[in-house]
Structure formats: C-alpha cells, structure tokens
Amino acid sequence: MxxxxxxxxxxxxxxxxxxxxxxxxxxxxxxxxxxxxxxxxxxxxxxxxxxxxxxxxxxxxxxxxxxxxxxxxxVLVGGANLNHDCSAVKGSRAAGYFVEPLLLLMPFCKRPTSVSLRNVATCGGGVDVSMDHVRMAMLPLVRHALTAPVVGGDDPPDVRVEVSTRCPWPHARGEVTVSCSGVVKTTLPRSVDLADEGQVKRVRGIAWAVDVSPGLATRCATAAKGIFLNVLSDVYVFTDHTATKGAIHTRTPGFGIALCCETTAGGRVVFELDATTMSAGGDSGLATGGALPEEVGRAAASACIDQVARGGVVDHACQPMLLTLAALGPQELARARIGPITAPATRTLRLLDDVLGVRFRLRPQVGTKTLFVSCVGAGVRNQGRKAT
Structure with a gap:
C-alpha cells in the first residue's frame, strides 16, 4: 500500500x-x-x-x-463503445483532463477500447490542453512508444482522438471519442529516444471558430502565418468552422488557434490560444472574450516561437507525459531532451520514483539551456492480456 x-x-x-x-x-x-x-x-x-x-x-x-x-x-479490461458523461465537471475542467491519462491506460487494457466523453469542453481555457494540442503533440509521443523499432511483426495499436462536437471553454456541450485498436502484448515495445532537438522544418496549425463568423478563423490563421512566413516557407494553418443547431441559448461562441512546430528529429512544440482566455485590452464588440482574431493569431505565433527558443523536443505541457512514457517503457535506457523543467514535471519525477522506483538523471546542457534526462524503464507489463 x-x-x-x-x-x-x-x-x-x-x-x-x-x-x-x-x-x-x-x-x-x-x-x-x-x-x-x-x-x-x-x-x-x-x-x-x-x-x-x-x-x-x-x-x-x-x-x-x-x-x-x-x-x-x-484488471484493466476496457471495451468498445463506452460512454462517460462529464456534465458534472462543467466550468472546472475540460476534455484534456480525461484524455491524457486515457492515452496511457488504453494500450494496457485486456481488449481494444473506445470511450466517448460527452458534455465537455474540447479546449481547456488555459487549465487543460485542448484536443488539437493532444492530436498534434501527445498522440505522436504515444505512437512513438507503441511502435517497435524493428520493421516487421504485428501492427502497433492505433490510438486515435476524434472530436465529434467542438465546444469552447467554459461551456460543456462537446463530445470527444478516444479509441485504441489494440493492446500491447507484454511491455511497451520501444523506449523513449528523443535526445536530438533538430531544426524546425515546418509549421502546421488549425484555427477554429464555433457559432461565430467563419471569417474570424481565417483572420486568425492569416495573422499567425504572417509571423512564421518571415523565417519559414512551409507553413500551413487550416481552418475549422462549427455551427451549433438549435436555440440561441444553446450556442457556444468562441474561436482560437493551435500551432505546431515540427523538427527534423521528430520533435513537436505546440502552443494554443483562444479568445476567451487571452487578455486583450479594449472592447472589440465580439461575444468571445474581447480579443480580435489578429491579436490571437499573432500572440499564439509569437508564444510558439518562444517555446521553440527554450529548447526541448516537446513543449512544457507535454513534459509530464514524456517522462511517464520513459518510466513505463521496457527495461532499457530511455533518454530525451527537454526545456526548462516545469512544476508538474517535477511532481511527476517524484511520483514515478515513489510508485515505480524509477529515478531520472538530469544533466543541464550549458550551451542550449536544456536538460538531458535519462532513466531505465520499469518494464510495466500488460497484466490484463491473456497468457498464450
């Protein structure tokens, strides 16, 4: 105990x-x-x-x-077509609060699993990561650990996150489905190996708008691209517009943007911002928090560049998941390079030592102001899978 x-x-x-x-x-x-x-x-x-x-x-x-x-x-059993009502958490947490641990739990279940989270916000309002952040940064981390380094053999479990209904913070009328098509046989087939930062090769993003004019998402994307195109040519920001059907009181207006800088070594640095959580002076006349789309786009692009300048293969929000995957992996050397360590990542390191007995070695890199972290995985096994 x-x-x-x-x-x-x-x-x-x-x-x-x-x-x-x-x-x-x-x-x-x-x-x-x-x-x-x-x-x-x-x-x-x-x-x-x-x-x-x-x-x-x-x-x-x-x-x-x-x-x-x-x-x-x-025993983690899992199962298909499971539904979970999140209406009780309205105004306190978003879908990211539930999706992050599900990404790590589902591959260790007894059978393939699919969970639908209903009546929940799909963007975190500065408290939890949005579903765009999860799909751009966290899913590639999980897939990296689930993919065997040797070519051939069985296909790895396919973990997916699908947003059926987009809903901005602080409303709770969205729906998200998290699914895993398979399970790990014994332990995670691959240890984390992300020691090289690489150089930023391209920028991808999505600007979204819900129950407002589609032009707001376009203006937000254009402003963000204007910042990145000064230093990089491969920049694409897609737009997504959602219109809620029904009475006016059921609508959830809002808009925002999520940007991802991908590096040549496989690193992904993501920053997201929406109009509700951005503090902007003045009154723009919008019912989405008072921030103009151009302000949101430029602020998100500048903050994303600042995240890249801090170094590391992941952004600060993904540090706890990266460290957890390294500790859960096979009993081999796992290594990664991160930027300045955050308070949640520090608590994660202590908890991994208390429960799994995994201790990390942290080596500051003077030239890049990053941390080189390494450990030997605990080799956590899938206890629910049938023995053959």
Whole structure:
C-alpha cells in the first residue's frame, strides 16, 4: 500500500496505481484549503468513475468528508463503445483532463477500447490542453512508444482522438471519442529516444471558430502565418468552422488557434490560444472574450516561437507525459531532451520514483539551456492480456 497526501497529481497517482497494480491511499485532500471546498472535487470523482468503468475488480473507498481515498486496482479490461458523461465537471475542467491519462491506460487494457466523453469542453481555457494540442503533440509521443523499432511483426495499436462536437471553454456541450485498436502484448515495445532537438522544418496549425463568423478563423490563421512566413516557407494553418443547431441559448461562441512546430528529429512544440482566455485590452464588440482574431493569431505565433527558443523536443505541457512514457517503457535506457523543467514535471519525477522506483538523471546542457534526462524503464507489463 502506497500512502500519499494532498490533491496534487491526482490523475497520475491513479494511473500509476492501475498500471503497476499497487494499491494507494490518499489522505488530507484539501483538508486545510481555505480557498475551496474540502475533499474531492467533481472532476476527480468523475475520473475515479471512469477508471472503474475501464477495470474489473477495482475497489474505491471514499471517506465521509471526501478528504481520503483508497484505491485498489483491478484488471484493466476496457471495451468498445463506452460512454462517460462529464456534465458534472462543467466550468472546472475540460476534455484534456480525461484524455491524457486515457492515452496511457488504453494500450494496457485486456481488449481494444473506445470511450466517448460527452458534455465537455474540447479546449481547456488555459487549465487543460485542448484536443488539437493532444492530436498534434501527445498522440505522436504515444505512437512513438507503441511502435517497435524493428520493421516487421504485428501492427502497433492505433490510438486515435476524434472530436465529434467542438465546444469552447467554459461551456460543456462537446463530445470527444478516444479509441485504441489494440493492446500491447507484454511491455511497451520501444523506449523513449528523443535526445536530438533538430531544426524546425515546418509549421502546421488549425484555427477554429464555433457559432461565430467563419471569417474570424481565417483572420486568425492569416495573422499567425504572417509571423512564421518571415523565417519559414512551409507553413500551413487550416481552418475549422462549427455551427451549433438549435436555440440561441444553446450556442457556444468562441474561436482560437493551435500551432505546431515540427523538427527534423521528430520533435513537436505546440502552443494554443483562444479568445476567451487571452487578455486583450479594449472592447472589440465580439461575444468571445474581447480579443480580435489578429491579436490571437499573432500572440499564439509569437508564444510558439518562444517555446521553440527554450529548447526541448516537446513543449512544457507535454513534459509530464514524456517522462511517464520513459518510466513505463521496457527495461532499457530511455533518454530525451527537454526545456526548462516545469512544476508538474517535477511532481511527476517524484511520483514515478515513489510508485515505480524509477529515478531520472538530469544533466543541464550549458550551451542550449536544456536538460538531458535519462532513466531505465520499469518494464510495466500488460497484466490484463491473456497468457498464450
């Protein structure tokens, strides 16, 4: 039994417990927090229920005041056409809160899995990553770990994220489907090997608009391309417009953009911004937060370039997932290069040591101001797969 305190890294604690088979108990969850209600939040309870649906034989015990949780993992079974209602988390978390751990859980299930998340925002409003960020940066990381380095053999599991209904923050009327066509046989077939940053070779992006004029997405994309075309020619930003059918009170207006800088070594640095979360002075007359499309596009492009300048094969939001994949991989050397380490990544390093016993070696690179991280994977096995 692994004992922990506090509410930080709640998802990762449950994720590592489910994959390693080690029971955990978490005490003092917001017990002395004067800024919020004590105990589990609605999104944390919803995530617990989602983990229960994916597994068989798991045990969840919550104290009366909600400040203590005991979780005994079962067998990750998975299954097709599972539905999960996220309406209880409206205004607190977005779809990214659930999708990130699902990408790591699904390949270790007993059978192929498909989960539809309903009544949820598809962009995080600065709290969680959007589905565009997941598809541009996180999915390639997971596919890298699921693809065997040797050509031939069985096809790797295909992990996909599909946005059926786009919905901006803070509304909760979107729908996202996460699916995994197969499972890993024993352990992840490949250790993380992303030590080389490379040079930026192209920029891809998507500018979206929901229940507003399609021209807002076009203006946003044009402004972002104007920044990148000064230094790079291979720049494409696509546009996506969604119009909600129904009464006016059911509409969820908003627009934003997600940009991805791809490098010659396979690195992906993503930055996203939407009109609701951007702080812009003045009143533009728009019902989407007051920011002009040109301001959103230029700010997103400038911030994406700043992320690239900081170094690393991934952006700061993907650091925890990169480190987790390295620790879950086979018992081989895993290595990667990241930019300045973030607070969530630091908590991830400590938690991986506590649960899996994996310790990372961090070596600062003076010339590039990056960190070279390396470890030997824990070789986490798929415990639910049938023995043959």
């Amino acid at each position: 692994v004992s922990m305190r506090g509410a930080s890294s709640f998802r990762l604690r449950l994720l590592l417990s489910a994959l390693s088979g080690k029971p955990i108990i978490i005490n003092s969850i917001r017990a002395s927090d004067s800024t919020s209600e004590p105990g589990l939040a609605a999104h944390e309870v919803s995530f617990l229920r989602l983990i229960e649906r994916l597994s068989a034989g798991s045990v969840v015990e919550i104290s009366e005041d909600g400040t203590a949780v005991k979780y005994v993992p079962g």
